[in-house]
Amino acid sequence: MKLYLNTDLAQRYADAGLLEQERLRAKDIYRELTAAGEASPDWGVTGWLHCEEAAMQRAQIAEKAKEIRENADVFVLVGVGGSNQAARAMIEALDTTGPQILYAGNTLSAWELARTLQKLEGKSVYINVIAKNFETLEPGSHFRVLRRWMSERYTPEEMARRVVLTGTYGSRLEEIAKENGYLFLSFPERIGGRYSAFSPVSLLALAVAGLDVEAFVAGGSAMEAELAAEQGGIAAEYAALRSALGQKDYAIEMLAAFEPRLFWAQSWWKQLFGESEGKDHKGLFPATMTNSEDLHSMGQYMQEGRRILIETFLMVDDPGAELRVQPDKAFGDRFDYLDGMDFANINRAAEKATIQAHDAGGVPCIQLRLPRLDEETYGRMYYFFMMACAVSGKLLGVDPFDQNGVEEYKRSMFSALGKPKN
């Protein structure tokens, strides 16, 4: 089912002529990105454009996931940023089955890692280590610890079944897989971490969690086809509007959701837009709100703080549960006006009221409506945002596919820790 983008309210805050111009530019950029093929200067970083191609090794992944689901109590997903966020966002939000899934390789906190190891004690453990360039400190150091932990409990033959590595061909990670007989899955060379949702990077974890990988990829492909049929469609529209608003005083985009289980999808979105656009002192700063909680804190700033924010509402039509407020007249709590109402409607009313209030308060409000939260919708949503982000970055005049700023922090950390230069 389709996603709907409504930009009516926010458009009023943009300069009409500029918005029209950005729409034309966005469509041109979309065409260039998708049509150029091997001749494109972006060829090396746009392997994500076709979901079906990105979603390689599916049979192998399904087979391994079956084995893991039959044998594992715990599956540890070791990765950071683009190497764990897309899968995590779905696993944390959807109804999963199978082993418990834990996350490692995304912190250097001793307490967190020690607690993860405690949780593994006495359990049947499988791990998937994911790293595009196997230099990132967090997954690398955690793999070291987990490998030792497992080798003290399993024979090398057992280890070979229990460890899956996902990296690029020719990398040190592939050599380690070969040397130890671990299954090796492809982190496609032409796909960067934050654009890797449809690749094996996330597919194994999704399959282990019992999620429908085929429906997920089909969702991505459906959005790919829809955008192609409409020369960039809603992705180009969202990018154009962000660009037109960004050229005024707006500096922050708040992605607000009224379903707390979208938290990790919002986190995925922050990496996507933050790393893609935050360059050359440009780009909207991506921030997120989880409502109602944040309405009672950040809501104040949204309503009356500095007018530098635009707000995108990630709305869900079908919350996936029905729960009504039962009348209880005798209790006298003065909430009788809610009698018989469904929480879906109450939440929707809160969302509408928030949009109205923030609009009146001078915040350009964009609405993206998702029909429900399932694999297909996540597929559509990821593809929509990835395409919108690539187009948006190019409208801004930055390279949406690199992240030199992150490398900068890594360099100073490596030197502080005494890492030898390669």
Ligand SMILES: O=P(O)(O)OC[C@H]1O[C@H](O)[C@H](O)[C@@H](O)[C@@H]1O
């Ligand atoms: O998969 P890796 O190479 O370990 O990268 C994991 C993450 O860390 C890096 O610092 C990059 O900034 C991210 O874009 C990337 O997703």
